[in-house]
Amino acid sequence: MGKEKSKSGPLARRPDNSAFKQQRLPAWSPMLTASTVLPFFYLLALICMLLGVWLLLTVQRTQEIKVRDSRLQGNLPRERQRKDLSDPSDPKDLFYLSSLENFHQNLRRYMDSRDDGQMVGRKRSLKSPSSYCKPFDFDANGVPIAPCGAVANSMFNDSFLLTYYTINGPSVVPLLRKGLTWYTDKNIKYRNPKADNQTLAEVFEGTTQPSFWQKPVYRLDPFDPSNNGFINEDLIVWMREAAFPNFKKLYGILYRANKPYTNGLPAGNYSATISYNFPVQYFRGRKELVLTTVSWFGGQNHFLPIAYLVTSSLILLTAVVLTGVWWKFGKDGKNMAE
Amino acid sequence: MCQTVICCRVTPLQKAQVVKVVKKYKQAVTLAIGDGANDVSMIKTAHIGVGISGQEGMQAVLSSDFSFAQFRYLQRLLLVHGRWSYLRMSKFLRYFFLKNFTFTFVHFWYAFFCGYSAQPVYDDWFSTCYNLVYTALPVLALSLFDQDVNGRWSFYYPKLYIPGQQNMYFNKKSFLLCMMQSCYNSLVLFFVPYGALHDTVRQDGRDITDYQTFALLLQTCLIIVVNTQMFLDTWYWTGINHFFLWGSMAAYFALTFTLSSNGLFFIFPTMFQFLGTGRNSLNQPNTWLIIFLACLLCILPVVALRFIFLQTSPTINDKVRYKMRRDEVPAISPRRPATRRVSTRSSYAFSHSQGYGDLVTSQKFLGKKTPRRPLLFGQKEHPLGENQPQLFRTITEESEEQQSP
Numbered sequence: 195m196g197k198e199k200s201k202s203g204p205l206a207r208r209p210d211n212s213a214f215k216q217q218r219l220p221a222w223s224p225m226l227t228a229s230t231v232l233p234f235f236y237l238l239a240l241i242c243m244l245l246g247v248w249l250l251l252t253v254q255r256t257q258e259i260k261v262r263d264s265r266l267q268g269n270l271p272r273e274r275q276r277k278d279l280s281d282p283s284d285p286k287d288l289f290y291l292s293s294l295e296n297f298h299q300n301l302r303r304y305m306d307s308r309d310d311g312q313m314v315g316r317k318r319s320l321k322s323p324s325s326y327c328k329p330f331d332f333d334a335n336g337v338p339i340a341p342c343g344a345v346a347n348s349m350f351n352d353s354f355l356l357t358y359y360t361i362n363g364p365s366v367v368p369l370l371r372k373g374l375t376w377y378t379d380k381n382i383k384y385r386n387p388k389a390d391n392q393t394l395a396e397v398f399e400g401t402t403q404p405s406f407w408q409k410p411v412y413r414l415d416p417f418d419p420s421n422n423g424f425i426n427e428d429l430i431v432w433m434r435e436a437a438f439p440n441f442k443k444l445y446g447i448l449y450r451a452n453k454p455y456t457n458g459l460p461a462g463n464y465s466a467t468i469s470y471n472f473p474v475q476y477f478r479g480r481k482e483l484v485l486t487t488v489s490w491f492g493g494q495n496h497f498l499p500i501a502y503l504v505t506s507s508l509i510l511l512t513a514v515v516l517t518g519v520w521w522k523f524g525k526d527g528k529n530m531a532e
Numbered sequence: 533m534c535q536t537v538i539c540c541r542v543t544p545l546q547k548a549q550v551v552k553v554v555k556k557y558k559q560a561v562t563l564a565i566g567d568g569a570n571d572v573s574m575i576k577t578a579h580i581g582v583g584i585s586g587q588e589g590m591q592a593v594l595s596s597d598f599s600f601a602q603f604r605y606l607q608r609l610l611l612v613h614g615r616w617s618y619l620r621m622s623k624f625l626r627y628f629f630l631k632n633f634t635f636t637f638v639h640f641w642y643a644f645f646c647g648y649s650a651q652p653v654y655d656d657w658f659s660t661c662y663n664l665v666y667t668a669l670p671v672l673a674l675s676l677f678d679q680d681v682n683g684r685w686s687f688y689y690p691k692l693y694i695p696g697q698q699n700m701y702f703n704k705k706s707f708l709l710c711m712m713q714s715c716y717n718s719l720v721l722f723f724v725p726y727g728a729l730h731d732t733v734r735q736d737g738r739d740i741t742d743y744q745t746f747a748l749l750l751q752t753c754l755i756i757v758v759n760t761q762m763f764l765d766t767w768y769w770t771g772i773n774h775f776f777l778w779g780s781m782a783a784y785f786a787l788t789f790t791l792s793s794n795g796l797f798f799i800f801p802t803m804f805q806f807l808g809t810g811r812n813s814l815n816q817p818n819t820w821l822i823i824f825l826a827c828l829l830c831i832l833p834v835v836a837l838r839f840i841f842l843q844t845s846p847t848i849n850d851k852v853r854y855k856m857r858r859d860e861v862p863a864i865s866p867r868r869p870a871t872r873r874v875s876t877r878s879s880y881a882f883s884h885s886q887g888y889g890d891l892v893t894s895q896k897f898l899g900k901k902t903p904r905r906p907l908l909f910g911q912k913e914h915p916l917g918e919n920q921p922q923l924f925r926t927i928t929e930e931s932e933e934q935q936s937p
Contacts, residue, residue: 217616217677217679217683218682218683219677219770219771219772220770220771221677221679221768221769221770221773222768222769223767223768223769223853223856223857224767224769225767225853225854225857226835226838226839226842228839228843231835231839235832235836238828238832242825242828245821249821287736287737289733289737291733298646298647298649299743300645300646300647300649300651300743301646301647301649301651302646302649302650302651303649304649305651305743309802310801310802310805311801311802313801314797314798314801316801324802326802374738375738375739376738376739376808376812377808377812378794378807378808378811378812379807379808382794382797382807382808383797383807383808431739434739434742434743434744435742435743436741436742436743437645437729437730437741437742437743437745437746437747438645438726438730438741438746439645439647440730441730441741442731442733442741443739444733444737444738444739447737486733488733488734488735488736488737489735490735490817491735491817491818491821492732492733492734492735492740492816492818493731493732493733493737494731494732495728495731495732497727497728497731498727498728498818498821498822498825501724501727501728501825502821502825505825505828505829509828509832512832512836515836515840516836516839516840519839519840519843519844520839520843523843523844524842524843524844527854527858529843529844529846530846530850530851530854530855531851
C-alpha cells in the first residue's frame with residue numbers, strides 16, 4: 195500500500211494526523227453523576243417492587259398438592275391412599291408431576307452415558323452403540339442394547355392413577371399422557387429408526403432392552419402405538435436430565451374434554467393409586483406425586499417474587515443512603531474542588 | 533535534598549553504571565533518553581529506554597523501547613501515552629480476572645449439587661467460545677481506546693501521573709477486591725437461577741428444570757453481567773467500543789441459537805446436544821425475570837460503591853474529569869514556539885571550564901550569523917575560583933527559543 199505522494203524531508207515518517215491514529219476519535223465519556231444515578235436507583239426500586247408484587251399475586255393463584263408415599267420400603271404395588279382434595283373449580287390445566295429426591299441425574303458420568311445418534315434413529319448406531327454407554331451398551335450375550343446408556347437404563351416407571359369418588363361411585367380421572375415433551379425433543383431429537391414397511395418390533399430386531407426395564411422399547415405404551423420406540427413420551431421426559439438432585443418430571447395432564455373435569459378437578463374425595471416400580475431406598479431417595487396448576491409464570495415457586503421484593507427494598511435503602519452521601523459530600527460539586 | 537544531578541564528560545559505560553546505581557539502590561523505575569551511539573548502553577540498562585532519532589544517527593533508536601524525533605515529545609510520552617497505557621493495562625487485567633473468576637467459581641457452587649462429579653455447568657461450546665468470541669473484543673477495544681482524560685488536559689494537569697507512580701490501579705488490594713467481587717457475582721449467578729428454577733415448570737407444564745436450560749440460563753446471565761461490567765468500566769466510548777460490545781452480545785445469541793439448531797444436530801448429534809434449548813427456555817418470561825434479577829444484584833452494588841467513593845473521596849482523575857465535563861473548554865494548549873526551525877543541533881553540552889560553554893551556545897562554530905546575546909559567564913570573574921556559588925542568568929523566552937533543538 196503505497197502513498198500517493200511520498201513525503202520527503204525530515205517530516206517523512208510523521209504519523210498521520212487522523213483522528214484514529216492520534217487517538218482523538220469522537221467518543222462519549224459517561225460519568226457517574228448524581229443526576230443519573232439517583233433517579234436510576236429509585237426507578238429500579240419501584241420496578242422491582244411492582245414486579246415482586248405482581249409475581250407474588252400470580253404465584254399465590256397457583257395450587258400445588260403433594261402426595262407423599264409414607265411407606266418407602268418394599269417394592270409392592272401400593273394400595274390406594276385416600277386424600278381429601280378440595281380444589282375449587284378453576285378453569286386451568288392440572289398437571290401431574292412425579293417428584294424424585296436425591297437422585298443425581300446431573301452426575302457427569304451418568305450424563306455422558308447416552309447415545310444421541312442412536313436415539314435420533316441412525317441405523318448404524320442402533321446396532322453399535324457408542325462407547326460412552328459402557329457398560330450399558332451390550333448385554334451379557336453381546337447383544338446391543340437399545341436405548342443404550344445409564345440414563346435410559348434408569349428410566350422412571352411408576353404409574354399413577356387418580357380416582358374420584360362421585361355419588362355414583364369411584365371413577366378414574368382421565369389423564370392425557372401426550373404433549374409432555376418439548377416440540378424439538380419429540381420431533382427432532384428423538385426419532386425411531388426408519389421403518390420401511392416394518393413393524394416397530396422388526397425395526398428393533400437384533401437389539402435388546404436395557405437390563406432394568408420390564409418391557410422392550412417398542413412396547414412401552416400398550417394403548418397408543420405411536421407412542422412407542424424412542425419417541426415414547428415418558429422416555430423422552432426422563433432423558434432430559436434434571437439439573438439438581440431433587441426434581442419433578444411431567445407425568446400427565448388432566449383430560450378436560452368431558453364433564454365433570456372441564457374446569458379442573460371438582461372438589462371432593464380422591465385417592466391416588468401408585469404402582470411402585472422405581473426403587474428409591476437404594477439411594478435414600480424419596481418419591482412424590484405432585485398435582486399443580488400453572489400460571490404464565492410457571493409452577494408454584496415463591497423464590498422469585500420474594501427475591502424481587504427483597505431486592506427492591508435493598509435498592510431503596512441504597513438509594514436513600516446514596517442520596518444522603520451525595521447531599522452531604524458532593525452537592526454542587528464541593529467535593530471536586532482542587 | 534539533592535533532586536537533580538548532572539554528570540558530564542561521562543563515558544558510555546559510566547552512563548549505564550549511573551542508571552544501574554539508581555535502579556539498584558532506589559528501587560525505582562528508570563527511564564533513559566538519549567540520541568547518540570554513546571547513549572545505547574544507558575538506554576539498554578534502564579527499564580525504559582527512549583531514543584531520539586535525528587542528527588546523531590539511528591543507533592539510539594534501534595536499541596530503545598520508544599523513539600521519537602524531538603526531546604520535548606518525552607512530555608507527551610509520559611503524561612499522555614504512558615498514563616493511558618497504565619490505565620488501560622490495569623483495567624484490562626482487572627476485568628479479565630473478574631470475568632474469568634466469575635466464570636469459574638460457578639462450577640464450584642454447582643459441585644455441591646452434582647455429587648462432586650466435576651460436571652461443567654455450562655455448555656462445552658460456551659466454554660470454548662467464551663474467551664474467544666463472546667468477551668474478547670470488548671476488552672480489546674477497552675485496552676486500545678480507553679482514555680480517562682484527553683491529551684490536552686493531561687498536559688495541563690501533570691498530577692494525573694501520580695497514580696501510575698504509586699501503583700494505585702492494579703495492586704494486591706485491588707486484585708483481592710476483584711476476587712471478592714467475582715465470588716459474590718458467582719454466588720448470585722448460581723443461586724438466583726437455582727432458587728427460581730429448581731421447583732417450577734414452564735407455562736405449559738413442561739420441563740424447565742433440566743440441566744440444559746439451567747446451563748443456558750447461567751450462560752446468558754453471565755454474558756449479560758460481564759458485558760454490563762464492561763459498560764461500567766469503559767470511560768471512553770468510541771464507535772468501535774459500541775460495535776464490539778453490542779456485537780459480542782449479538783454474537784452470543786446468534787451462536788447459541790446456531791449451535792442448538794436442527795441442522796447441526798443432524799450432522800453431529802453427540803456434539804451439539806443442546807438442541808432446542810434456547811428456543812424452549814428463552815421464550816418463557818420466567819427466564820428473563822431471572823436474568824434481570826441476577827444482573828441487578830450483580831451490578832448495582834458496583835455502581836453504588838463507585839458513586840459513594842466518587843462523592844466521599846474523589847481521586848485526581850475524578851476531579852479532572854468532572855472539570856472537563858463541566859467546563860467543556862479545552863485546556864490551554866502548551867506553549868509552542870512561534871516558529872519551528874529545523875535545528876542542526878540535537879544535543880546538550882555542559883562544560884566544566886570557562887569559555888567552551890559560551891563558545892557552544894554562541895553557535896559560532898556553525899558559521900551562522902546569530903544575534904549577539906549576553907555571555908553566560910563573564911570573562912573576568914570566575915566564581916569557582918573565588919569559592920562562590922555560581923549564579924546563572926535567567927533564561928528568557930527569546931534565548932530559550934534559540935536554544936531548543
